[in-house]
Amino acid sequence: MDNNNILQKLDGLEARYEEVSTLITDPAVISDQQRYVKLTKEYKDLEDIIKLRKKYIECLEGIAEAKDIIMNESDADMKEMAREQLAENEELQPRLEEEIKIALIPKDPEDAKNVQMEIRAGTGGDEACLFAGDLFKMYKAYCESKGWTLSVTDVSEGAVGGYKEIDFAVSGADVYGVLKYESGVHRVQRVPVTESNGRMQTSAATVAVLPEAEAFDVQINEGEIKWDTFRSSGAGGQNVNKVESGVRARYMWKNPNTGEVEEILIECTETRDQPKNKERALSRLRTYIYDKEHQKYLDDIASRRKSLVSTGDRSAKIRTYNFPQGRVTDHRIGYTTHDLSGFLGGNIQDMIDALTVAENAERMKEAEL
DSSP: OOHHHHHHHHHHHHHHHHHHHHHTTOHHHHHSHHHHHHHHHHHHHHHHHHHHHHHHHHHHHHHHHHHHHHHHOOOHHHHHHHHHHHHHHHHHHHHHHHHHHHHHSOOOTTTTSOEEEEEEEOSSHHHHHHHHHHHHHHHHHHHHHHTOEEEEEEEEEOTTSSEEEEEEEEESSSHHHHHGGGOEEEEEEEOOTTOTTOOOEEEEEEEEEEEOOOTTTSOOOGGGOEEEEEOOOSSOTTHHHHOOOEEEEEEEEEOTTTOOEEEEEEEEOSSSOHHHHHHHHHHHHHHHHHHHHHHHHHHHHHHHOSSOSSOOOTTSEEEEEETTTTEEEETTTTEEESOHHHHHTTOOHHHHHHHHHHHHHHHHHHHTO
């Protein structure tokens, strides 16, 4: 992409930036919540690109000005200053161009959303449950390091520790855009604490990362939801036996892609407050339905892509945690780290950065940048 091409693309976006900045102050737009949310997100994305455009133009002007001084100025000090300015800007130019290319990649509208995550123990019995527990601790530590809020919505504990399954919500800035790469099958190779003969075992857990649906993302007739309450078996002391704080929602949903009708069952025991649990259950119901309807969109992306960095395919084996070798390998991009304990301690950012770079490269190719 040459300078003129970059500037042409940026000039077109500046006109759209001006248009959107006017629209988000229009009372008619503000009253249409769905449109307003969409436009404010677009405004934020465009604002970042416009700032880059300003820096890029200043850089190009600095190069042209420095070259002019070097060619036409007789003062030696002025020439020396111009050479320094030229060197600085020529070093800056390719960095800015790379930043602009990444900023111009069409944004996935889901990236800014919060998520619902599910970890399910797979093959491996008790050891798979323990591994699911290790993965949950890893994500919990990572979310804390990012300043995100994590709250457990439903849990089924394993017989010797860990979890048969655990569901939790994560909220913060651009959560789905970061955690979406974690969807898939995670395998662990180690000698289980449950194994008396010291034999190595391969176990697995499945991670699902679902973008949390907004109220206007899906149509639910709330009058058709059947609600039950039950006594929660989670932590809570004597309250557990006295108050029916757990809630169960049943909803008959028609798949718009296939026309099939299925019953969706959601349980929530997150808090000892029944109305709050009802609110969380409704949010999870929306997210579940949105995920089902959204799957066609993900399938379309997957069919266009060859390397499949983030397809949302939860049956794909994406990563292996090998304890004897102290390594973690991501099979989608062939990335390996030998800091297994640090990785399980929540230091997963380098892996996510590598996956982001790989996906950006794919998307640049698609967008012909």
